Amino acid sequence: MKRNTRMGHAPATANPAPLGLMGFGMTTVLLNLHNAQLVPMGAAILAMGLVFGGMTQFIAGLLEYASDNTFGMTAFMSYGSFWLSLVVLLFLPHWGLAPASSPTLMGSYMWMWGGFTAIMAVGTLTASRAHQVVFFSLVMLFALLGCADMFGQPMLTVIAGYEGLFCGLSAIYLAAAEIFMAQFGQTILPIGLPRTNAEAVHKDDLLVRIS
Template sequence: MSNEHIPTKFSNPAPLGLAGFALTTWLLSMINAGWFSGDGMNMVLAVALAYGGTAQMIAGVMELPRGNTFGATAFVSYGAFWWSFALFVLFLHDKVPTAFVGWYLFMWGFFTLYMWVATWKAARALQLVFLALWITFFLLAAGEWTGMPGLKVAGGYGGLITAAFAFYLSAAEVINDAHQRTVLPIGAPGAAH
């Protein structure tokens, strides 16, 4: 048996995490935007637990040996968001005051806002995901606090935009890697689009 060192290349977990985030966000946002009734929530919860939460947790843990603090923090955090959201809807929704739900969403918006600041030197596509997401969280929080359905609908559309950006970035990462060239541009900072 040889003692030769075989170099290990870690795969990029970002497309997995982004896809789990995008798909779950899209489904929930269709309800928030008013495209579907709350009857669709059971599918959102199943996806939040099985894909949105779990895939992002896996992606976040995979970012650790790569030394990607941002990726690990983002994916583990948003994976935990989806798990906490599913647990809240399944078991606690009638036991938490609406104003407190607003604070839950607001604090996720605050977290997302400083994560967005951390993207300023990253690809434009990633900046857009986080920009749209913090706005979405703040709209949804305001909707909970004010009881204005229009804010929840606006948050739903913000979530759809966020999901579209995340799907695009996931697709670009996978397709560009598979073709070993830029097929779908992600826009490096300062690059022309």
């Protein structure tokens, strides 16, 4: 395979963003199939959250740290931690180590993650449209889940499930776009890259730096 180089940098290593995006997207889709009441909760969802959404995404964040990508590091390590904490949150009561969280506490948990995601979403305003779709739809997902728990509205969880399917699939699309760009050296799936004055930022570099 041909190794790409970033502008002003030494020969580039592999871009960890598609790995993190796939871990996030596939786990989000699987969980929200349950939220939309299309499948029951099961070990497959918990295992996906623990391994691919959690640990693998966290590792992708560590690789982004090594690439000097603050946004990517913060996003992947944080959402990896979210999935790990969600699995632990579900298991602790079964292990008798902590009482189950009240609906109000769960709603607060979701809203806190929604607030964090809103900050990250603002950071995507200089990135591609695809990045913006992923993060702003994730803000809406956390808001809906928080409201469903806080106000005891199960229908909001179902609505959040379908919205979460859109969010997860958009992350998978972005991951696929970056994989194809790395493999074929050209845009296969458009992601709406922003234009700068005189095209000052190279497209490949932008993908690596903001992902």
